[in-house]
Amino acid sequence: MNAMGATGVPEVVTVGLGERSYHILIGKGLIERAGTEIAARLPGVRAAIVTDGNVAAAWLPALTDSLSKAGIETVAITLPPGEKTKSFEHLEQVVDGVLGARLERRDAVIALGGGVIGDLTGFAAGIVRRGMNFVQVPTSLLAQVDSSVGGKTGINTPRGKNLVGVFMQPKLVIADTGTLDTLSEREFRAGYAEVAKYGLIDRPDFFAWLEANWQEVFSGGPARTRAIAVSCQAKADVVARDEFETGDRALLNLGHTFGHALEAATAYDSARLVHGEGVAIGMALAHRFSARMNLASLDDAERVERHLRDVGLPWRMSDVPGELPGAERLLEYISQDKKVSRGALTFILTRGIGQSFIAKDVPASEVLSFLRENLL
Amino acid sequence: MNAMGATGVPEVVTVGLGERSYHILIGKGLIERAGTEIAARLPGVRAAIVTDGNVAAAWLPALTDSLSKAGIETVAITLPPGEKTKSFEHLEQVVDGVLGARLERRDAVIALGGGVIGDLTGFAAGIVRRGMNFVQVPTSLLAQVDSSVGGKTGINTPRGKNLVGVFMQPKLVIADTGTLDTLSEREFRAGYAEVAKYGLIDRPDFFAWLEANWQEVFSGGPARTRAIAVSCQAKADVVARDEFETGDRALLNLGHTFGHALEAATAYDSARLVHGEGVAIGMALAHRFSARMNLASLDDAERVERHLRDVGLPWRMSDVPGELPGAERLLEYISQDKKVSRGALTFILTRGIGQSFIAKDVPASEVLSFLRENLL
Structure with missing residues (x-):
């Protein structure tokens, strides 16, 4: 069995959005084929590759070379790595x-990097000449399973994260699973939280499969490619139902309301908590809170906690190093979250593994008591 | 006959863009009704009004008052007047x-002002929370007949004008023709160039009607409301065929290729030339160039020139005060124009009054000779 799986060809997920539909190609070594794949879809294109210093050192020469062989002229724009790059300035x-x-408008802007580069570059591609062609080459697990689907782009401002951006669908996503070999264990694990999330939202069989196969996903065999493809397909299915986030798409925020509050409470200090870790704890809390509200069984909450613990992810608030603020302050962070609509607390809760739903008008008092109990 | 025309109700133009369709209301005194009209379409909305210092002094209290009476809370954001405000900074x-x-996303951002405020505000509304509700209250003739239709928004950068922005359709446009009474003669005339343009593109009867009724359009009678409504409808028809400017919409650039070159050649110095004046000269040149290419009759070119002269608009390059660069330099400005596609010169030319078309691959040598003759 070769690196791309038994068939030797990449997995292809189609994100079905009418005339904005596009392919996600997933497999090992795909950067070498990037030029051909792009040229086939965007003939005669020229391109700007936007990346960061770390990713550039590892992958920019290979990507530039591949594009050049396919007759695509490129310029590279290299930015500093890190979340601070998602700014108006950059x-x-x-x-x-x-x-x-x-x-020109028919040329392409290519994002080569993780979520920060993808979000910033997609936004830029969406506004230069009111929209150019956008291609993503995500190099982190989080970017491959999350920002490669859905078209959300954006930057941060002093008022909050991701509050400014556009919906911008790429023309093509090339997810080379080989790039994940250079990630730190911690970064890979953080991305894995989002993989598990898709199982918990509405794919109980996928969650069970992950429980049995997560080691191979981590070690980089064909199961990794499979897990990424299923994740992309799962997100694509939700996004196709609700491209502009007016309804169902909120399901993708499972774990994110608690998670964002914890990220804010730790001042987005990645030494203490990165996004995926916040989501992991948030998912565990969402399941436990659902059990407390008599919506789901405690067994399911414990099963989620066990899997997160098995793969080495944090799963409870006490796993966050350093001190957390009190329950009242955490509730304030939750209320400030952009998913709050006209003051009502909206959460993604669940009736069990793979049975999540959008719960509106969740009483703040219940959340407060729950946070108090779980901060002990 | 009252100020809104014989019927006492505003004219309503529907811009038909599927689920992004919206109304343009046109009539005198409409700002007083703005609150009711907005509340009817966006119930429960709160709003930010973006305006400039000059317009704020004249119209902000009336608009705020009208919204307040309809139960709409507002904040005002007042910017410096002038083209420089279309920047990343603002x-x-x-x-x-x-x-x-x-x-929040379902709240509204309202542009109260001319084209600069409309373009900048629409862009901001399009990117805050990846798109909020946008309402336009245009207060210049140019803004009422041009930027109120089509959804183009944007800012300038050191690389050029309007190179960065989004397509963002408003939910409602309220064109109060009374606001035009406070414009300078020169500013009204410059806006009128775009009104005449719609006749020249594909409405020969409208152009003939303007030849007969332009005095009343200028003096502010019902003909003014009518001219604005026909202009909006004319633009809406083109935009509905080509929302994202991939084809037919280029017709709206009649006069703009020569016009932009003259604006650039005068360093966008409004003391010498404002946009509408550049368009006026550009339209006259486009007709004369079409005659030179044996596409249209010289009589039609002269008829266009006569009407522009009658209303007091400049119509030839020698009408620009101060010195212009030579033909070679003007051609360079034309080649740099963003409407140039892959090096080929694209112009909007005509077969006669109201018979414009998109001409691709216009030989640069012909344009150069034409410019040389007309600079004499």
């Missing part, structure tokens, strides 16, 4: 770089 | 103001 830098290369 | 300021007011 947005302006990317926009200026793309315009400075005299690219 | 975009960030508007975004921060809207977020600071804690407005």
Whole structure:
């Protein structure tokens, strides 16, 4: 069995959005084929590759080479790594770089990197000349299973994270699973929280499969490619039902309301908590809170906690290093979350593994008591 | 006959864009009704009003009052007047103001002002929370007949004008023709160039009607409301065929290729040339160039020139005060224009009054000779 799985060809997920539909190609070594795949879909294109210093060192030469062999001229725009890059300042830098290369609307902007690069680059591609072609080459697990589907792009401002951006669908996503070999264990695990999330939202069989096969997903065999493909398909199915996030798409926020509050409470200090870790704890809390509300069984909550613990993810608030604020303050962070609509508390709760739903008007008093109990 | 025309109700133009369709209301005194009209379409909304210092002095109290009476809470964001406001810096300021007011996705951002305010505000509304509700209250003739239809928003960068932005359709446009009474003669005339343009594109009867009725359009009678409504309808018809500017919409650039080159050649110095004046000269040149290419009769070119002269608009390059660069330099400005596609010169030319078409691959040598002759 070769690196791409038994068939030797990449897995292809189609994100079905009418005239904005596109393919996600998933497999090992795909960066070498990137030029051919892009040229086949966007003939005659020129491209700007946006990346960060770390990713550039590892993958930019291979990508540039692949594009060059397919006759695609490129310029590279290299930014500092890290969440701070998702700013107006760097947005302006990317926009200026793309315009400075005299690219036209039918040319392409390619994001080579993780979620930060993908979000920022997609936003830039969405606003230069009111929208150019956008291609994603995600190099982190989180970016491959999350930001490669759904078209959400954006930057942070002092008022909060991801509050400014556009919906911008890529023309193609090339997820080379080989790039994940260079991630730290911690970063890979954080991305895995989102993989598990898709099982918990509405794919109980996938969650059970992960319980049995997670070691191979981590070690990089064909199960990794499979897990990424199923995750992308799961997200694509939700997004196809609700491209502009007016309804069902909120399910993707399972674990995110508690998770965001914890991220805010730790001042987004990645030494203490990264996004995927917040989501992991948030998912465990969402299941436990659902059990407390008599919606789901405690057994299911414990099963979720066990799996997160098995793979080495944090799963309870006491797993966050350092001190957390009190329940009242955490509730304030929850109320400030952008998923709050007109003051009512909206949560993604569940009736069991793979049976999540959108719960509106969740009483703040219940959340407060729950947080108090779980902070002990 | 009252100020809104014989019927006493505003004219309503529907911009038909499927689920993004919206109404343009046109009539005198409409700002007083703005609150009711907005509340009827966006119940429960809160709003940020973005405006500039000049317009705020004239119309902000009336608009705020009208919204308040309809139960709509507002905050005002007032920017400096002038083209320089269309910058990343002020975009960030508007975004921060809207977020600071804690407005949500279903709330509204209202542009009260001319084209600069409309373009900047629409862009901000399109990116805050990946798209909020957008309402336009255009107060210049140019904004009422041009930027109120089509959803193009944007800012300028050092690389050029309007190179960064989004397509963002408003939920409602309220064009109060009374606001035009406070414009300078020169500003009204510049806006009128775009009104005449719609006749020249594909409505020969409208152009003939303008030749007969332009005095009443200028003086503010019912003909003014009518001219604005026909202009909006004309643009809406083109935009409905090509929302994202991939084809037919280029017709709206009649006069703009020559016009933009003249604006660039005068360094966007409004003391010498404003946009509408550039378009006026550009339209006259497009007709004369079409005659030179044996596409249209010289009589039609002269008829266009006569009407522009009658209303007091410039119509030839020698009408631009101060010195212009030579033909070679003007051609360079034309080649740099964003409507140039892969190096080929694309112009909107015509076969006669109201018979414009998109001409691709226009030989640069012909344009150069034409410019040389007309610079004499």
